Amino acid sequence: MDINFSYKKPEDPLHISHRKRDTKDAMPEYHSHVDHYEVYYLMNGKRKYFIKDKTYHVNPGNLVFIHKGVLHRTFHVDDYEHERLLINFTDQFFAGEKESYASLLQSVFKQTLIIELNRHEQQEFEHILFTMIREMQIADEGFELYLKTLLLQLLISSVRFLNRNSAEVQEFTGSVYHKMTDIIHYINKHYSSSNLTLDSVAGQFFISSYYLSRIFKKATGFTYSEYLNHVRIQEAQRLLRESNMKVIDIAGKVGFNSLTHFGRVFKNSTRYTPSAYRKLHRI
Numbered sequence: 009m010d011i012n013f014s015y016k017k018p019e020d021p022l023h024i025s026h027r028k029r030d031t032k033d034a035m036p037e038y039h040s041h042v043d044h045y046e047v048y049y050l051m052n053g054k055r056k057y058f059i060k061d062k063t064y065h066v067n068p069g070n071l072v073f074i075h076k077g078v079l080h081r082t083f084h085v086d087d088y089e090h091e092r093l094l095i096n097f098t099d100q101f102f103a104g105e106k107e108s109y110a111s112l113l114q115s116v117f118k119q120t121l122i123i124e125l126n127r128h129e130q131q132e133f134e135h136i137l138f139t140m141i142r143e144m145q146i147a148d149e150g151f152e153l154y155l156k157t158l159l160l161q162l163l164i165s166s167v168r169f170l171n172r173n174s175a176e177v178q179e180f181t182g183s184v185y186h187k188m189t190d191i192i193h194y195i196n197k198h199y200s201s202s203n204l205t206l207d208s209v210a211g212q213f214f215i216s217s218y219y220l221s222r223i224f225k226k227a228t229g230f231t232y233s234e235y236l237n238h239v240r241i242q243e244a245q246r247l248l249r250e251s252n253m254k255v256i257d258i259a260g261k262v263g264f265n266s267l268t269h270f271g272r273v274f275k276n277s278t279r280y281t282p283s284a285y286r287k288l289h290r291i
Contacts, residue, residue, distance in 0.1 A: 021101035022155060024140055028052075028091040044096040045117055046074035047162070048082075049133060053090025055082045056180065058228045059120050061192040063180045069130045071123040071166065073116045079238055083229035093137045097159065112163045115170065123169060136162050180227070187213065188227040191220070192235070199239045202265045206232045240264065241277045248286040255282045 023044070048057075048071070055066045059080045066072060066082070074080050084090075102109050125133060140158050143151045191213060198204055209232075210217040224232050240262040247258045259270035259282075274282050 021098040022159070023094075023096040024137075024144065025094045026092075026137075026141055027094070030089040043076060043098045043100075045076055045098070045113070046072075046080070047095040048072040048074065049093045049137060051091040051093065051134070053092075054085040055090055055092075056085055056229065057082050057122075058230070061189055061196070062120070063185055063188075063227055063229075064120070064122060065180065066122065067124070069125045069127075071125060071133065073121045073123075073166075075117040077242070078120075079235075079242075081229045093134075093141075095137075095140075095159070095162075101156065101159070109160070109163070112160075112167055115167045116163060121170075123166060125169070129165075129169060132165060133162065136165075184223050185227050187215075188223060191224070192228075195236060196239060199236065199243070200261060200263050202260075202263050204236065204263060236263075237273050237277065241274055244270070244274060244282065245278065245285065245289075248282055249289045255286075258282070 048066075050066050050068055050070050050072075052068050054068075057064045057066045057072060057080065059072075059074065060078050064072075065085075082092075136158050140155055143154055143158070191209060194209065194212065195204065206221060207217045210220040213220070221232055224230065224235070228235065230238075244258050244262045247253055247261065248255075251258075253261070255270075256267050259267050262270075264270035264273070271281060274280075274285070278285055280288065
């Protein structure tokens, strides 16, 4: 049986969803949040989680914390069946009180962090998470303030757990995963080259393009082109927000030969044209 509850409005600083799947399911496209922190809690099943440049084991009772702007994607290990709860929130959720909570956010989001909870801690976290869902469903008076209180409880409990225990982040190991980390670092360094093709990268690492394509998907959940496009579009987003460069110049700087192709890929990734994105996010 599938469960799919989602409280998500584009203008809201807090999103939450509860999903259970017993069929093939992975994030459909490369995925990061410019403004949102993410807390991922796996209740049942096993998943691979690609975060930034490595792939990790995620097991039942694990909490995963993802910082703003970090590429991530989950995909299956053996079975497709899994159940997870997901929270996304922005700095806006804490409004003028952010400085008071800065140390909490720093503690759990400063690095890739996967916390393994014991049974008692799982019950505590699930109580908080399902209380949040219930508040969203009922939307009674004061529910938004209560949601903020519940999210703070979750963050405080996470920090206290870390203070008592060292979190063990278990990466997938083996030659394929080690090589993939090197390849990802190479792409991150050379993404601005318009000639960064699958064949050229395969040649750089003395492997066939077929082998690179296959192991890239296995290790990260992305195709080569999906990952490369993400890196380029993320840098384009930054330049649109923070510089006065023309759109055509940004396209060339991040590795696109064609402005039309850049615009199409950008819109597929962000749902906005580059010009519309600049108007919305210019600081």
